[in-house]
Amino acid sequence: xxxxxTLTTDRLPYARPIARITWLLVTCLTLGLFFAGIPxxxxxxxxxxxxxxxxxxxxxxxxxxxxxxxxNFIFVLAHHLMAVVIFGRRRDDWMALFVCFALVTNGAMIxxxxxxxxxxxxxxxxxxxxxxxLIALVSGVVLVYLFPDGRFVPPWTRLLAITWAVLMAxxxxxxxxxxxxxxxxxxxxxxxxxxxxxxxxFAQIYRYIHVSRPIQRQQVKWALPGLIGAMLGPxxxxxxxxxxxxxxxxxxxxxxxxxxxASFFTVSFLLRLSGLTLFxxxxxxxxxxxxxxxxxxxxxxxxxxxxxxxVYGALTGALGLVYFTSVVMLQSFLxxxxxxxxxxxxxxxxxALFNPLRRQIQTLIDRRFYRRKYDAAQVLAAFxxxxxDDAYADLDRLTEQLxxxxxxxxxxxHVSLWLRPPGRGKS
Amino acid sequence: MNRVFKWISFIxxxxxxxxxxxxGVVYSITEAQLNKSYDVTVxxxxxxxxxxxxxxxxxxxxxxxxxxxxxxxxxxxxVFDEGLLVxxxxxxxxxxxxxxxxxxxxxxxWVRTIRHGLRADGRTLIDMPSNYYxxxxxxxxxxxxxxxxxxxxxDNNLPPTSMGPLARLFMLQDPSLLPAQVIDHTGPRPAAPExxxxxxYGQYLANACRVCHxxxxxxxxxxxAGQNLTPAGNLAHWTETDxxxxxxxxxxPEDRKLDPELMPWDQVGRLSDDELRAIWLYLQSLPAVNSE
Numbered sequence: 001x002x003x004x005x006t007l008t009t010d011r012l013p014y015a016r017p018i019a020r021i022t023w024l025l026v027t028c029l030t031l032g033l034f035f036a037g038i039p040x041x042x043x044x045x046x047x048x049x050x051x052x053x054x055x056x057x058x059x060x061x062x063x064x065x066x067x068x069x070x071x072n073f074i075f076v077l078a079h080h081l082m083a084v085v086i087f088g089r090r091r092d093d094w095m096a097l098f099v100c101f102a103l104v105t106n107g108a109m110i111x112x113x114x115x116x117x118x119x120x121x122x123x124x125x126x127x128x129x130x131x132x133x134l135i136a137l138v139s140g141v142v143l144v145y146l147f148p149d150g151r152f153v154p155p156w157t158r159l160l161a162i163t164w165a166v167l168m169a170x171x172x173x174x175x176x177x178x179x180x181x182x183x184x185x186x187x188x189x190x191x192x193x194x195x196x197x198x199x200x201x202f203a204q205i206y207r208y209i210h211v212s213r214p215i216q217r218q219q220v221k222w223a224l225p226g227l228i229g230a231m232l233g234p235x236x237x238x239x240x241x242x243x244x245x246x247x248x249x250x251x252x253x254x255x256x257x258x259x260x261x262a263s264f265f266t267v268s269f270l271l272r273l274s275g276l277t278l279f280x281x282x283x284x285x286x287x288x289x290x291x292x293x294x295x296x297x298x299x300x301x302x303x304x305x306x307x308x309x310x311v312y313g314a315l316t317g318a319l320g321l322v323y324f325t326s327v328v329m330l331q332s333f334l335x336x337x338x339x340x341x342x343x344x345x346x347x348x349x350x351x352a353l354f355n356p357l358r359r360q361i362q363t364l365i366d367r368r369f370y371r372r373k374y375d376a377a378q379v380l381a382a383f384x385x386x387x388x389d390d391a392y393a394d395l396d397r398l399t400e401q402l403x404x405x406x407x408x409x410x411x412x413x414h415v416s417l418w419l420r421p422p423g424r425g426k427s
Numbered sequence: 428m429n430r431v432f433k434w435i436s437f438i439x440x441x442x443x444x445x446x447x448x449x450x451g452v453v454y455s456i457t458e459a460q461l462n463k464s465y466d467v468t469v470x471x472x473x474x475x476x477x478x479x480x481x482x483x484x485x486x487x488x489x490x491x492x493x494x495x496x497x498x499x500x501x502x503x504x505x506v507f508d509e510g511l512l513v514x515x516x517x518x519x520x521x522x523x524x525x526x527x528x529x530x531x532x533x534x535x536x537w538v539r540t541i542r543h544g545l546r547a548d549g550r551t552l553i554d555m556p557s558n559y560y561x562x563x564x565x566x567x568x569x570x571x572x573x574x575x576x577x578x579x580x581x582d583n584n585l586p587p588t589s590m591g592p593l594a595r596l597f598m599l600q601d602p603s604l605l606p607a608q609v610i611d612h613t614g615p616r617p618a619a620p621e622x623x624x625x626x627x628y629g630q631y632l633a634n635a636c637r638v639c640h641x642x643x644x645x646x647x648x649x650x651x652a653g654q655n656l657t658p659a660g661n662l663a664h665w666t667e668t669d670x671x672x673x674x675x676x677x678x679x680p681e682d683r684k685l686d687p688e689l690m691p692w693d694q695v696g697r698l699s700d701d702e703l704r705a706i707w708l709y710l711q712s713l714p715a716v717n718s719e
Contacts, residue, residue, distance in 0.1 A: 051688070052651035252507050253496035254651055254689050256516075258639040259556060260604060262649035264597050268513040271593070275510070 020091055023100055027080065030108035030132055034076055037115030038069060044115075045069070052254075053269035056262055068276070072111040074317070075280050079107020082287035085309050095150035102143050103287060105136035106233050110283070113237060130172045137168040137237065140230040144200030147227060148219050148293075153207045157199065164196050171238070181238060189238055197231035219293045226289030229282050236279070307365060314361050319350050395419070450592055457595040460605055464549040467612045469539045472565045474572050484574030487567055490697050491632050492560070494521075494571075503527065503581035514591035516554065521575055526584035529576065537572040544606030551607035553588055558606050559635045564619030624701050629709025632702055639690075645716035651689045659715035670710075671703045 045065035054064055083103035090096035112129060121129055141164055145157040152158040170179035181189055204224060208217055257265055291310060323346050330342030403415045475481075488494040488502075497518045499505045504520035504527070523529035532540065536547045544557030563571070590598070602608045620627040633644070640646060640653030646660065647653060656662055661681075662670065669680040674696040677685045685692045698706070 051686075054650075056650035251688060253493075254691065255493050255496045255556070255635070255638050256507070256554065258647065258649075258652055259554065261597065261601060262651060264513075264593070265509075266650065267593060268509045271512050272510060 016092070016094075016097075019094075019097055020087075023087065023097065023104070026101065026132060026135065027083070027104050029128055030076075030104055030112070031080065033112055033129060033132070034072075034108060034115070037112065040120075041069060041072075041111075041115045042066075050252075050265065050269050052257060052262060053266045056266040057270070071277060071280055072114075075284060076107050076111055078284055078287045078313070079103045081309055081313060082291060083107075095146065095148070098139065098146065098150070099143065099290070101135055102139035102230065103290075105132050106140050106230055106283075106286060109133055109136035109233055110236055133237070134168055134172045137172065137234050138165045140233045141196050141200060144197065144227045144231060145203050147204070147223060148216055153203060153211050157203050160196060160199060167192070168234075186239065193235045193238060197228075197234075200231060201228070222293040223289050226286040229285035229289075232279075232283060236283075310365055311358065311362050314365075315354075315358050318357060318361070319353065322353065323347075323350050453592065453595050453599065457590065457598050460551070460598065460608070461553070461590075462550060463607075465543070465545055465551065465607050465612065466549065467539065467543050467545060469535050469543065471535050472538060472569050474534050474537075474569050474576070476573060480570045481573050481577055483567070484570035484572070486697075487563075488571050488574055490694050491635055492571060493556075493635055493691065493694065495694070496691065501581050502575070502578055503583040504585050506585055509594075510591070512591045512593050514594035515586065515589045517585040517588045520581065520583045520585060522578045522581045522583075524580035525582035527580065527582075529578060529580070534572065537575065538568065541568060541571065543610060543612055551605040553590075554604050555606050556635065556638060558603060558609050559638065561610055562617050562631065562634050564631075566619070624704045624708065626705070626709040626712040628702075629705035629707065632698070633706050633709055641718075643716055644710070644713060645718040653690070655716065655718045656710050657713045657716045657718075658711065659717045662710060663715075667704060667707045670707045671700060674698075674703060 042065050045068055046061050049061045049064055051061060054061055080103070083100045086096050086103070087100045091100075109132070113133065116129055138161075142161045145152055145161050152161065167179065167181055170177050171181040174180055175182045177183065181192060184192070204220060204227070208220055212220060252265065326346040326349060327342050330345060399417055399419070403417060406415050494502060497505070498521055499518075502521040503524065504518050507516045507518070509515065520527035521529060532547065539545045539547065540552065540555070541557060541560050542563070543561075544552045544555050546552060560568070598604050620631050622628060636653070636656070637644060639651075640656050644653075644656040646655035654660055661679075665673070665680055673679050673685070674692050677687065677692045677696070679685065687693050
């Protein structure tokens with residue numbers, strides 16, 4: 001089913017094309033800034049890396065830096081892919097378009113704010129970056145007031161959304177002004193950053209109980225964890241230390257390091273790294289749960305496209321992981337000339353794995369998200385094979401096999417089969 | 428299926444309860460350690476004001492005292508934030524500026540802090556290497572205090588130190604992180620060696636080297652730890668000149684560059700030739716310990 005369109009554009013015939021063009025420009029801008037910022041981010045990570053902890057873990061600084069950048073890339077890619085898919089199919093729907101903006105900008109906000117710390121850009125560059133960050137901060141929270149049909153429910157949340165937008169604009173463009181969240185005491189910032197999303201959460205519960213239709217309830221059920229993930233964006237942007245431990249700070253002097261113990265700081269480093277990874281995955285819930293809402297409950301009716309995107313996205317990720325792991329492992333065994341061999345072997349392995357892995361992922365996704373279609377096909381196939389092969393078998397065996405197939409594919413609480421006794425019902 | 432979920436819930440609930448209980452126990456024990464008041468009689472020492480003593484104090488504080496390592500180049504303190512699980516170590520501002528302790532501590536408080544690892548109220552400091560400074564002679568300690576009292580004021584308000592669960596666990600594992608716990612506050616004071624090119628004076632100067640190179644200076648395992656400095660280590664192939672040259676330039680005779688983040692050669696290299704010779708003599712006098 002598609003969402004209701006609550007905004008009419010009859011009076012503004014150019015509004016929709018302008019919004020679409022703006023989205024395309026914002027997408028190009030975020031991607032451009034992201035790719036342009038990679039070398040700087042690499043240097044930044046190398047300089048700030050805890051060499052001693054990495055040494056203790058047997059990792060090189062470059063592997064660590066590349067790993068963090070790959071994590072950022074996955075994050076940006078997932079958001080952008082989902083946005084492109086929705087935009088491709090539902091760009092006429094204002095709510096879908098709003099989600100596209102939220103996805104693209106929220107996907108880029110945290111990586112870009114790390115890549116471009118204050119003062120690293122000037123003039124137009126800084127203005128454009130601020131624009132992207134503003135859209136992310138506003139859309140991440142307002143989305144919770146609007147999802148899934150684009151109406152403010154309850155209606156007074158519209159006022160909250162406007163206030164939030166003003167606060168965010170002040171914080172991003174005039175950070176020292178009294179209206180700017182950044183100039184408030186930390187406790188007040190924290191309160192605001194929890195209050196607005198918290199009311200959004202309340203709005204979703206209110207909507208769920210009083211307004212939503214059954215299918216919308218199912219959509220919201222799936223999308224809500226992702227919306228909460230999106231709401232964490234502003235918290236991570238304004239108060240990173242609440243969520244992420246020490247993103248920057250002085251290098252711990254070796255005398256302190258050795259006194260406390262290398263293992264202590266290695267554990268601390270691991271915690272920081274896993275915290276960063278976990279946080280990235282929490283924020284990834286936004287595009288992922290939207291994808292599930294789309295696929296399982298036909299949000300915006302674009303599930304087939306999402307199916308393909310998910311299959312090939314997962315396939316790319318899995319093959320990338322296999323390639324990276326095999327190259328690293330083989331290179332550690334094969335020294336010197338072996339490094340070329342490791343790359344050749346890994347590439348061949350990827351080529352060999354492509355089709356079987358694609359089939360496996362397709363089956364897995366069909367099984368998880370297209371249960372009805374998958375089960376029907378499986379049940380019919382298995383049962384027809386049984387009928388064909390055991391055409392003359394006894395009824396008990398056929399009954400047992402039917403029950404087994406139904407249990408395997410549908411996973412019901414229990415299965416019972418009613419058979420009409422022979423002779424009954426005959427006239 | 429429901430039964431499985433019920434069991435999983437029981438097990439998870441039990442584990443969470445167990446972790447919460449353990450954290451509670453660790454918190455209680457470490458709080459008791461942190462709040463324990465040590466009744467130590469501090470022998471006051473006269474703090475000189477002459478420029479020679481202040482210069483000597485500066486020399487020690489910025490070389491083998493390693494004060495600037497943790498308190499920062501201007502000794503105005505810094506914060507090492509390792510996150511909520513680990514904790515935040517606020518190393519105090521030693522100047523007389525806003526947020527500094529320079530105007531608060533009396534001469535006796537300075538001695539109590541540096542020599543005994545205790546706050547003015549008798550509670551232990553966290554991670555102050557007083558167990559190494561305990562060996563400083565009265566004259567040298569007084570010179571360091573004299574220097575600290577002349578520091579230009581720097582305004583730097585620092586947040587309080589907070590100990591996360593992981594830091595508290597490590598505190599239990601390593602008592603020296605609370606220095607007052609490992610110092611014999613009432614024992615006889617170690618004799619101060621005469622300033623001369625002797626192994627005894629070298630030993631006195633090289634006391635803090637043990638933090639990274641180990642108690643027997645034979646090196647420590649672990650990332651960034653110091654090398655074996657006994658005659659069984661690489662120094663067996665060096666001459667006294669090589670040793671001094673390495674600490675002055677940061678480049679070893681094997682043409683290896685020392686990373687100042689790991690080995691503060693730039694600080695130790697500020698010692699005079701005589702002081703470095705004394706340390707060399709001491710290192711040569713150590714028993715060879717094969718740490719491999």
